[in-house]
Amino acid sequence: GQNIDQPTEMTATEGAIVQINCTYQTSGFNGLFWYQQHAGEAPTFLSYNVLDGLEEKGRFSSFLSRSKGYSYLLLKELQMKDSASYLCAVRDVLMNSGGYQKVTFGTGTKLQVIP
Amino acid sequence: EAGVAQSPRYKIIEKRQSVAFWCNPISGHATLYWYQQILGQGPKLLIQFQNNGVVDDSQLPKDRFSAERLKGVDSTLKIQPAKLEDSAVYLCASSPQRNLAKSTDTQYFGPGTRLTVL
Numbered sequence: 144g145q146n147i148d149q150p151t152e153m154t155a156t157e158g159a160i161v162q163i164n165c166t167y168q169t170s171g172f173n174g175l176f177w178y179q180q181h182a183g184e185a186p187t188f189l190s191y192n193v194l195d196g197l198e199e200k201g202r203f204s205s206f207l208s209r210s211k212g213y214s215y216l217l218l219k220e221l222q223m224k225d226s227a228s229y230l231c232a233v234r235d236v237l238m239n240s241g242g243y244q245k246v247t248f249g250t251g252t253k254l255q256v257i258p
Numbered sequence: 259e260a261g262v263a264q265s266p267r268y269k270i271i272e273k274r275q276s277v278a279f280w281c282n283p284i285s286g287h288a289t290l291y292w293y294q295q296i297l298g299q300g301p302k303l304l305i306q307f308q309n310n311g312v313v314d315d316s317q318l319p320k321d322r323f324s325a326e327r328l329k330g331v332d333s334t335l336k337i338q339p340a341k342l343e344d345s346a347v348y349l350c351a352s353s354p355q356r357n358l359a360k361s362t363d364t365q366y367f368g369p370g371t372r373l374t375v376l
Contacts, residue, residue, distance in 0.1 A: 147300075176364070185349060185367035186301065230300050243313045246365065248293075248300035 147249035149231050154255045155221055163216045163252045165231030173244060177205050177216045178230040180251065186230055190216070218254075226256045260284065262368035264350050270374045276338040279371045283331070283352030289313075291365065292325055292335050293349040301349055307333065337373075345375045 146168040155161040167175070174193040178186035192198055192207035192214060204217040216229055228251040234244050263282040271277050283290050288309050293301035304323065305315040310330035318325070322341070327333040337344055351365040 185369055187367070188364045191364065232300075243306075243308060245303065245306065245314055246291075247303065250298075250300045 147231055147233055147247060149229075149249045149252045151250070152253045152255070154257060155218075157221055157223060157256055157258050159221050160217065160219050161221060161254065163218075163229050163231075163254065165214045165216075165249060167212050167214070167231070167233045167249075169212075169233050169235045169247075171236035172209060172233065173236055174234040175205075175207055175214050176230075176232040176234065176246065177203075177214075178232060178248075180228045180230055182227070189229075221256050223256050223258070226254060228253045262350055262352055262366055264348075264368035264371055266371055267369060268372050268374075270376065271340055272376050273342055274339040276336065277340055277373065278337075279335045279348050279350075279373075281333045281335070281350030281368060283333075283350070284366055287352035287354050287366075288330075289353045290327055290333050291349075291351040291353075292333070293351065295347045295349055295370070297346070304335070340373075340375045342375050345373055347372050 149165045176191050177189040179189050180186040189203055190198055190205035192205050195207055195209055197204055197206045202219045207214045230251045231249040232246050234246045236244055262284055265280050269277055290307045292304045294304050295301045304318045305325045306313045307327045310327050323337055325335045347370040349370045350368045353365045
């Protein structure tokens with residue numbers, strides 16, 4: 144099984160930088176996703192890491208350390224529209240499944256951006 | 259490219275009634291997922307299909323929930339009978355293929371069906 148932990152809530156100021164952490168435990172790790180979910184909407188893909196290191200995409204960056212079971216999502220130059228939940232999701236290979244993959248989501252971190 | 263379609267968007271029923279949700283994935287996507295998302299929580303996988311076969315239904319409450327994807331395209335999820343704790347958003351997602359060599363294989367989510375059980 145998988146165990147994914149991320150903070151429940153965070154608050155940050157417009158224009159600032161915020162880091163959302165995610166720790167996980169899994170047996171057949173094959174990638175970690177970050178999704179953004181605005182209230183009442185479906186999750187949308189932000190980033191993907193499968194190798195150690197930092198992936199940068201505009202104002203968003205995601206970091207992975209497989210040996211530590213740790214990832215973070217970094218949001219720079221925060222805007223009010225960044226207020227949303229941020230979901231960490233871990234993919235692993237299902238045992239005895241012929242290689243099929245399962246994605247398990249964390250509970251999400253609700254980020255509030257204040258003026 | 260059309261996204262994942264779901265209907266209905268909202269449904270209100272009384273406990274012990276039955277309800278069905280429909281999902282049409284992105285054209286050509288082999289893998290289809292149904293998730294249950296309770297307010298304040300992350301999505302929980304109920305069932306995963308690869309074409310018309312079930313890959314994982316370990317978290318599906320099989321005494322009351324059922325799902326099918328008969329032709330390997332669209333899918334229905336049914337709850338019979340519903341309980342109060344089934345109140346949640348039911349999300350359908352699809353992804354292109356099972357391919358361990360192609361890492362990204364992002365899931366694309368539909369708008370969800372918000373179910374309220376009274």
